[in-house]
Amino acid sequence: MDKIRWCKDAPIPLSEAQLDDLRRIVLRTINKNQVLILTNIPRVPASITSVLRGISQRFHVPLSTLKRNAQMLRDLNLIKYGEAQNFSGVELTELGRFISELTVSEEPTILGNMVQTRSGFRPLGTVIKDLRKRVLRIIAEAGSGHLGASLSAVDILAILYFMRMRYDPKNSNWPDRDRLVLSKGHAAPALYAVLAEAGFFPVEELTTLREMGGILQGHPEMGIPGVDASTGSLGQGLSIAVGMAIAAKLDGSGYRVYALLGDGELDEGQIWEAALTAAHHGLDNLTVIVDRNGFQLTGRTEDVKKIEPLEEKWRAFGWEAVGADGHDPASILTALDSCDLTSGRPSAIIAHTTKGKGVSFMEGNSYSRKTPSAQELVRALSELA
Ligand SMILES: Cc1ncc(C[n+]2csc(CCOP(=O)(O)OP(=O)(O)O)c2C)c(N)n1
Missing domain, CATH: 1.10.10.10 (Winged helix-like DNA-binding domain superfamily/Winged helix DNA-binding domain)
Known part of the structure; x- marks a missing residue:
């Protein structure tokens, strides 16, 4: 040699x-x-x-x-x-x-602000903008998909995968990798775009979103390179993440488990059962991030079922809880740092976000389930140019 x-x-x-x-x-x-x-x-x-x-x-x-x-x-x-x-x-x-x-x-x-992607080192801001454009394109092409929910989670997923998590895209089952459970599985297009950019599978695969026979269906499934848990039925992801975090402790492994939850998803009782379990076992290797965009499918979370004060609720369940601006990398990183330094209990980040973030006429709840028309896609892409 x-x-x-x-x-x-x-x-x-x-x-x-x-x-x-x-x-x-x-x-x-x-x-x-x-x-x-x-x-x-x-x-x-x-x-x-x-x-x-x-x-x-x-x-x-x-x-x-x-x-x-x-x-x-x-x-x-x-x-x-x-x-x-x-x-x-x-x-x-x-x-x-x-x-x-x-x-x-x-x-x-x-x-500075460069991060490692499949195509080398690129500025984080450019990477995030490109991810948003990809999410828009693939949902428009597929003719369905949760656009607003995906756009609100893009920054969080990008920070996790490009600045925080340890993994090897060439060996997606590396036992010591950090895990992400996308509990709000309907934001799959955002996760797929990030995984492709991280090098888990070719970017071209993204154009097969929701196609019959394609691997990238509407919700994440294990078997897709880089996907750690099959999700989509809201409320279940935190239980999966808790199991992973317990397994890491039992195996003496140092990997960290992240779970990204929707704020409407917190209406599911199973979330709070899992939260109690995580605190009971002192899972300081587990970090929840709540995508606090203020909306669920049918309206504002506070109108459908009040969830505030949210940080206090997690604390009452035995968790460390911090707030963050879910579209500001520095703010997300600071919150992740404080979770890393917490010992003896799990941590939750309440990441304040905007549904449909990045495209003026998509911000809010109207593109919760709506697919952009060809003209809307052009307008949206030009805003992100
Ligand atoms: C158990 C279950 N019930 C209903 C749905 C349908 N559903 C998909 S997205 C969604 C809204 C989720 O809202 P939230 O968690 O706030 O996420 P957001 O889309 O706002 O990011 C619902 C009810 C589901 N996927 N799982």
Whole structure:
């Protein structure tokens, strides 16, 4: 094998192919803010606060988010700070130096807002816009599908898959992968668009949405590469996620389980049974995200069946609960960070979203179940151009 000494901090000589594999795994294991910290720690002594402040100002990331990520890096033994009596600065460990070089060496564009997709590193904002366009096109082409519900969940799914979750699109059953249960399974078009962009299956497959004989039906099914649970009957997904999180604990696996729920879906009693079970078992490897778009099929959630105060309800059930702006990546990431740092109990993020987000005349509930006409599609795509 063509061995090279590529990186002076590499513990062993690695071939380029091995380095590529390693880089891919590392970039899916640590998140973008952690990469920012690792790659911006100066080699000269500096205090952790001044380093994080500098990164916060340059890359517009909240200081609190960086602080939490610095703690995670310290737990992973990639950085050191604030421990020895005569050492008040921050520095990379030997392993941290290697990981830092690995993440920036050939892809300096990881800095800023770039994320890894099937077609290389791309700006997150562009990726999200393209996902919205794809969702619109495939639902219009299929002639049916839950458009408003899909558009409200696009940002959350993109952040999870491109900035947070660990998985391998070439090995979709990798046992240690993080899991996502799309409990609001009717938002399948958004999940399919994200999975294709992440490289689980060809983007061309998306055009077969809801076609007889195609794999991409109206609701997610196991067997579709990247889909971790079959869903669609509202109310059941959290129970599946709880089972997965218990299995991870029993197996001593470190994977995390995410469940994306609709706010109308919370009318289902099974959600609250599962919530009690998760708290009882102290499932701190489980994160629920409620897509709080304010509507269900027949109207506003507060008119159909009151659910507020929602954060307090989750807390009363023994969960950590935080709010977030479900269309703001920084806000979603901050909420995910605080869930990662919660121990001994599961966490819920109430992500405030807009149904039909991104297209002015689709925002609200009118495109809950309606398919855009050819003219509406053109108008919608031009708004996202
Ligand atoms: C058990 C069950 N009942 C009814 C439906 C039909 N249904 C599909 S989407 C939907 C509305 C869900 O509303 P919400 O959870 O708020 O999600 P949103 O579409 O607003 O994102 C309903 C009732 C279903 N899929 N499962």
